[in-house]
Amino acid sequence: MKKDSDFRTQAFIEETERWSAHNYKPLPVVLERGEGVWVWDVEGNRYLDMLAAYSALNQGHGHPRILEVAHEQLERLTLTSRAFHNDQMGPFLAELCQATGFEKALPMNTGAEAVETAIKMVRKWGYEVKGVPENQGEIIVCEGNFAGRTTTIVSFSSEAQYREGFGPFTPGFRTVPYGDAAAFEEAVNENTVGFLIEPIQGEGGVRVPPDGYLRETREICTRENVPFVADEIQTGLGRTGRLFCCDWEEVRPDVLIVGKALGGGVYPVSATIADHEYMDVFQPGDHGSTFGGNPLGAAIARQALKVTLEEELPQRSAELGAWFMEELQALESPHVDHVRGKGLMVGVVIKETSGPARPFCEALMRRGILAKETQEQVVRFAPPLVIDKDLLAEALEEIGPVLRGDGVEL
Numbered sequence: 001m002k003k004d005s006d007f008r009t010q011a012f013i014e015e016t017e018r019w020s021a022h023n024y025k026p027l028p029v030v031l032e033r034g035e036g037v038w039v040w041d042v043e044g045n046r047y048l049d050m051l052a053a054y055s056a057l058n059q060g061h062g063h064p065r066i067l068e069v070a071h072e073q074l075e076r077l078t079l080t081s082r083a084f085h086n087d088q089m090g091p092f093l094a095e096l097c098q099a100t101g102f103e104k105a106l107p108m109n110t111g112a113e114a115v116e117t118a119i120k121m122v123r124k125w126g127y128e129v130k131g132v133p134e135n136q137g138e139i140i141v142c143e144g145n146f147a148g149r150t151t152t153i154v155s156f157s158s159e160a161q162y163r164e165g166f167g168p169f170t171p172g173f174r175t176v177p178y179g180d181a182a183a184f185e186e187a188v189n190e191n192t193v194g195f196l197i198e199p200i201q202g203e204g205g206v207r208v209p210p211d212g213y214l215r216e217t218r219e220i221c222t223r224e225n226v227p228f229v230a231d232e233i234q235t236g237l238g239r240t241g242r243l244f245c246c247d248w249e250e251v252r253p254d255v256l257i258v259g260k261a262l263g264g265g266v267y268p269v270s271a272t273i274a275d276h277e278y279m280d281v282f283q284p285g286d287h288g289s290t291f292g293g294n295p296l297g298a299a300i301a302r303q304a305l306k307v308t309l310e311e312e313l314p315q316r317s318a319e320l321g322a323w324f325m326e327e328l329q330a331l332e333s334p335h336v337d338h339v340r341g342k343g344l345m346v347g348v349v350i351k352e353t354s355g356p357a358r359p360f361c362e363a364l365m366r367r368g369i370l371a372k373e374t375q376e377q378v379v380r381f382a383p384p385l386v387i388d389k390d391l392l393a394e395a396l397e398e399i400g401p402v403l404r405g406d407g408v409e410l
């Protein structure tokens with residue numbers, strides 16, 4: 001028999017579906033509260049959040065230090081627009097640049113805006129500094145990329161559904177296979193103004209490129225005078241076991257794009273980070289955002305960054321992730337093709353003969369683990385980085401049976 005509370009869940013879902021566009025297919029769970037790695041639904045059930053809002057919640061739900069700063073700033077000053085200065089933006093950018101080792105940063109809100117900012121930046125750099133003829137600039141991107149949903153960004157997506165019905169598209173992008181440095185080198189020409197790359201493709205299915213790929217493409221970029229633009233919106237801020245995923249190969253991008261966890265799971269904050277050679281192409285009026293650099297977001301991001309560094313979340317992610325991946329591999333499930341990832345950015349690839357990943361995620365949900373499929377075949381595990389080993393071990397007690405097919409409606 002159904003409890004009253006089940007009808008509440010159903011009612012919230014129906015209301016959302018009734019009043020919104022159907023542009024997502026969420027798991028049928030309605031959340032009302034979160035703390036650390038945990039979330040609770042409207043029926044009072046507790047779940048371990050192993051998606052962490054696509055890595056926007058690296059510091060966990062409601063991190064006390066981040067909330068405290070947010071509350072304080074909320075009372076003091078929230079929005080100035082860029083028509084005036086505020087006392088949070090400067091310190092935020094200085095701290096962000098110190099943490100990343102760059103000279104300048106430009107604050108935005110969503111990841112897609114920061115990617116757009118990078119695209120505009122390297123195009124203008126191409127024309128003004130590199131000497132590419134006007135409107136001939138080309139940015140090289142990779143197959144399987146994900147960089148957001150604006151019309152320009154979907155213009156270079158290789159995912160048919162992201163594009164279908166949304167043309168005409170922005171020209172000026174060339175696609176090469178991911179993980180193939182030789183193919184990238186071949187695609188570079190005198191009009192190339194950038195190489196936009198995710199050091200691990202998150203939405204692409206937690207695809208990890210071969211060792212050495214980042215370093216090789218970095219060297220090609222240096223040699224050919226092409227800015228290496230790293231989209232670390234998902235991989236950044238500790239997710240893969242280093243502060244940035246490019247750090248694994250000691251690669252320093254020319255342009256670094258961050259978002260998601262920069263907002264501490266509280267508020268959208270993103271930034272495009274580069275040295276003055278690139279940043280100085282922007283003149284007053286060239287680019288902007290009403291909310292970009294607002295004092296509330298800046299104060300929150302300062303604390304989100306501090307928590308990431310002081311709680312050593314990258315190290316945690318490296319240690320726990322390596323162990324967690326080993327344990328997943330040791331399950332030797334007949335349904336699992338292989339396990340891949342870095343740090344606590346883990347993809348479990350379900351064999352096609354076992355059907356899609358979705359029913360596995362649904363079975364996990366019924367056992368109190370929230371994870372979401374990416375692409376058809378991949379179950380992604382990316383919990384808040386504040387998780388500990390005991391909790392991961394507990395999670396494995398539930399994940400193990402599910403990956404062996406227990407409770408999965410194949």
Ligand SMILES: *Cc1c(COP(=O)(O)O)cnc(C)c1O
Nearest residue numbers: 110111112146147148231233234
């Ligand atoms: C999420 C994501 C984006 C887009 O960020 P939004 O905040 O959703 O606009 C861009 N690039 C990567 C790699 C992402 O994972």
